[in-house]
Amino acid sequence: MLKEKRNLMLYKQDFEKFFRLLSETFTIFGPSKTDGSRSFTKIDASDEIAFDYENTKMSLKEFFFPQTETLFFFDTEKNEVKQTDVETNKHDKQNILFGVRPCDAMSISFLDKVFNANNPQDLYYTRRRKSTRIVSFACTNPASTCFCTSVGCGPDSETGADIIFFELNGRYFIKTVTPEGEKTIKSAEKLLNPATKNDIEEKVHLMKTANSNLKKIFDxxxxxxxxxxxxxxxxxxxxxxxxxxxxxxxxxxxxxxxxxxxxxxxxxxxxxxxxxxxxxxxxxxxxxxxxxxxxxxxxxxxxxxxxxxxxxxxxxxxxxxxxxxxxxxxxxxxxxxxxxxxxxxxx
Amino acid sequence: MKQSDNKTIRRSDDKTNYEPKIVAFLCNWCSYAGADLAGVSRFQYPPNIRVIRVPCSGRINPLYIIKALQSGVDGVLVSGCHPGDCHYISGNLFARRKFALMKKFLDYLGIEPERVQFSWVSAAEGARFAEIIKKVTNDIKKLGPLTYFRKDFEKTGKVL
Amino acid sequence: MRQIEYEIINTVEKLFADKKIDIFIGYKKGTLSLQTSPYFLSEQDDVRKLVWNSFCSNNLAVFIPRIIPNSKSKESKPVGILCKGCDSRSLVGLIKEKQINRDNLFIIGISCPGIVDRRKILSRLDGKEIIGIDEDADSIVVKLKDGEKRFEKEEYLCESCLNCAHPTPSIYDVLIRGAVYSLQAITPDPITKDFSSKPREERWKIFETEVSKCIRCYACRDACPNCYCKECFAEQTKPQWLGVSKGLSEVIFYHIVRILHQAGRCVDCGACVRACPMDINLRLFTRVMVDEVKERFGYEPGISLKDTPPLATFSADDKQEFMTEPE
Structure with missing residues (x-):
């Protein structure tokens, strides 16, 4: 675990640069405007990301655990078995899932318990999981159908995420959650400033409002x-x-x-x-x-x-x-x- | 993440030196006997058909035809007794209604109408059978292989 | 609308009081705005929760074959059900195909002004949260945090309602009359006519693009009252017709066969379209069979209990222009 989670600030006008720096080392996936945030798709430019989406229609699970996955091929005549290449990434780059909702990030931590636990470990899931960083985006405006607080999640839940973003007025509040998260933003370090007391206060206030919009329905x-x-x-x-x-x-x-x-x-x-x-x-x-x-x-x-x-x-x-x-x-x-x-x- | 088996399959343009594969569902009482007669009478017809004998054209479920197309054939012919001659009195007349709707629907979706054909051939019409097979084979040859919804999967990977 | 709701509630109350039914299927308020939910109520439940509005979109006939076994014992009472025009047409189909017995039903028919398509309204709200809904005879008023928006019902009806020829139920025990738009039903439907005029390759491309969204949840099949098979071809394993992958080939296969199975049965209620979570425009493909059945065999499903379903009969002089003749 990370010894110290860092709170950093990024100005919105620097986001484009931030995105470009990250995409040098990572392939970035996110909810895109072009497919109406149906699922997480490859994002090439920062303005393709749909920030205001509530939640993608298809959940994040299909990224690690696709609906159809070929485990191996076989040939009954030649009597041979061919192993499939797990789609990690074609360019030897690692992936970033950008703009994940905290609930989806948490769901991945659950799937980890199923597929990525020690015994047995799922090869296909694990390979994808290892090469992917999750950057989640706190919900400031939860939908009326959200009930995360009733099941131990929340609009600012950090579970499952490597980094979490909060959208403040004119800037992003970035919190690193895991050591991988720290490594992820290393290349863009120069764009980031440490958060001030005011920034933290603004963030706390923001999340308080978001939380108050979520009713706890059951225990x-x-x-x-x-x-x-x-x-x-x-x-x-x-x-x-x-x-x-x-x-x-x-x-x-x-x-x-x-x-x-x-x-x-x-x-x-x-x-x-x-x-x-x-x-x-x-x-x-x-x-x-x-x-x-x-x-x-x-x-x-x-x-x-x-x-x-x-x-x-x-x-x-x-x-x-x-x-x-x-x-x-x-x-x-x-x-x-x-x-x-x-x-x-x-x- | 795009899956390899989800990608769009293009219509093929390779029509030269191409021999289509055609499945012919023939009713036991008329068309199958018609095909037999074509054989014993030494009528020549293209060797592109694979015959599946069914008790009656009324036995054909549209599902069979679609399944054949999906499984790798380029066209399907269904043939039964002429109206009025059905061994089961009316099986082919029920079938005719189903076929009419199916033909319309496949055409509407954009599948070439020549891919799926229906005909009547009696046990005495060996020559007619041969002629129909010639026509169907020719039609499908002109269209080229049916690739756009054939079941296939790419074989990538390392040999273990 | 309110008036009709009272009438429904009173009728159902009376049915329970007279011990005519044990169970009634209607609609109750949904948990989401612009939506209602099917409501199964027995005598001890609150009949006042029944609602009737422009969002009663589910075809309730779908539940009937599931809850009434075909060979029902004489002692049990009929099942009460609220039926719009399309729901009753589905029931007629089920009765004709001997899936249910007319005597086991008590139908409260309601002449239907058309169901409002919630997706059409939602697409105009830019994801803004709905606080409340008001409805009068002609329009829906959606209240938002920053004001309200008025939607004329006629423009926001479901596609299938826009071209509905029979908004009044074809069978019923009690009929509640309400306002019905003077809709002009057109055959063939404009959408299929338009689609037919496109070039072949383009038609296939559209079909392919639409069904490639499919995630194989089978909601279209499960929401359809006329898909009553105990074992669907999609789930048969001996033989296995359909593979289980999400590959395009399988999805195309599933949709073609499902729609062909509905030919002559489909009453164009739109239940499959509304159930689809991926917004596949299924009606573009189902409707053509409705039109073709009408044109070829002069048959409209669900209108009468007397005429035989088109594929369960034949005529010696049925057209056969599509048959192959030697050259």
Whole structure:
């Protein structure tokens, strides 16, 4: 860990220079204006970055854990196996993910627990993760669908980030969080000044306002206890309007379930890893035809339990960062905040 | 991050020295027998078709046709009994409605109409069968290989 | 609007009081502005939470095959449901294809003035936060932190509502009449006509670009009342028709086959378009089948319980101009 986190200041007019200096050593990805901040894309010039976006539609997870990933190729005639080159970077440069929301940064720290822990370690995820720095951007104006403070995250959460930016009046307040973060800005050091007491005060005030806009809806600790009742009666009702599509799980930054299958064309084949969703019936279908989660009731229970009960037990964290994507995009407006409230109110 | 299997596949221009691969779904009672007759009568037709025998043209699910196109063939021909001659009385008439919609839809999306063709060939029409195969093969030869939604994956990587 | 809401609430209250139904499916206020949520209510629930406004966009018929098993025992009561024009058309399709029994439904029909497309409104707000919504007969007033914006409903209706020929339900047990715009339904729909006139390669390019956004969440299928298959081709494993990768080829395959499966069934309710999180313009491709079915077979899905679905019947003199003849 970093001995001392530094607070630095960057004038907005110097941002362009700052960006150029960084892009000499790094390839920069961010929410771009051109694709309407749909996902993190490669940014070539500083003015392409969409700073005012609320959150990208696709979460950050696809950057490290793509929807489809070829693990290796094989040839059944030649009897050989080809390893894939993990897309780290073509120019031997490292990546910067710029303008990540604190919730997404935190979600990566959760995925690290799953894929990047000591045993076993996922080769594909880890390689990408090692070559990437995360520069997050504190939320000064959280959306009405955000509920990060209810799940232990927040508009200025530093977890998962290497550096965090705060947008002050006319300048950026930059806080280095990890040693990698320190190294990242080294080349642009001359543009940065140490933060003064006034700067810090302004930042604190700014985040206070942002925090006050976020209502704490439920307490994740109590929720976990409440969810210990696997056969609670509310499970019979909650799922009724759920259509069983995979929007919530695919857009979720922490959902990480996958499937591994082989695809073969003639004698050439590949083994792929693809996202899967507990909301699909196929997810648990056995070869015998038996399905241990036969209806949406069991599938929805799985989704809620995994995030709010099992994950805290295994990883010590609620696997939800409150980004609100599932709330925004659910076709039947199944609002997880409401579901939580309903569960908490149930006796 | 762009994935290699997500990239746009261009329509190919390579039409010289090209022999198309065509799947022909033939109904057991008429067209398959028609193809047989073409054979025993020594009618010549291009060797580009691969025949799949089905009980009736009504058995054809549009899914089969799309799957064939995706799996690497350049065109599909479906052939059944003439209207009124269906072994199952009306299978081909139900099929005709499905085919009409499918033909319209594929054309609308931008897939060349010659890629997927339907015809009636009776058990006695060996010569007609050969003529139809000539036409279908010619049509598809002119279009070139169907590449724009064929399933394929790039094989990069090191040999282990 | 308010008046109609009261009428719905009173009717439902009476249905519960007379013990005619055990469960009713309607809409309640959503947690997001410009949105409502399907509401399953039984006798002990609060009937006053039922709402009716321009954002009741879900096609509620989608839930019916899921909650009523086909062979329902005689003792259980029918399921009550609130139906717009399109919802009732979907139900007709389900009844005709023997997925549900008409006797198991109690339908409160409502003549629908059209559903407002929330995405169209959101695109005009530049990401500003909505504080409140007011609605009168012709317009939606969106209250923002710095003032308010008025939107004429007629301009912000969903695409499918703009060309809806049957806003009044085709089947119902009780009908609540409300204002219906005098919409002129046009066949073929202008969007498909326009698309057809484009060159072939350009059409394919557009199709490819649209579906390449797909993340394979299957929301379009799951939101569609007429996609009732217990096992979808997309999920069959013996044989496996569809690969699981996000590759363009698979996505194209999925969408072509899904839309073809809906030919003759699709009632153009727009549920798939509204469900899609990636904003794929699915209606551009689904609508052409609706038009073609009407033109070729003179059939409009969901209008009558009597006529046979177009692909479950035939006529000896169906047109066959597309058949290949030897040269």
């Amino acid at each position: 994740s600790g109590n929720l976990q206890k409440k969810l210990d009742n696997f056969n609670a009666p509310y499970w019979g009702k909650l799922h009724r309007k759920c259509l069983g599509c995979g929007i919530c799980t695919y857009l979720c930054p922490t959902c990480h379930c996958f499937d591994i299958t082989d695809e073969v064309i003639k004698s050439n084949g590949r083994r792929i890893r693809t996202w899967d969703s507990c909301m699909f019936s196929l997810f648990t279908l056995h070869a015998s035809g038996h399905n241990p989660r036969p209806t949406q009731k069991e599938r929805m229970r799985q989704r809620i339990m995994h995030k709010f009960n099992y994950a805290p037990k295994y990883y010590g964290k609620t696997f939800c960062v409150g980004c609100g994507r599932c709330v925004i995009y659910c076709p039947v407006n199944m609002d997880i905040r409401d579901v939580m409230k309903e569960i908490m109110e149930e006796r």
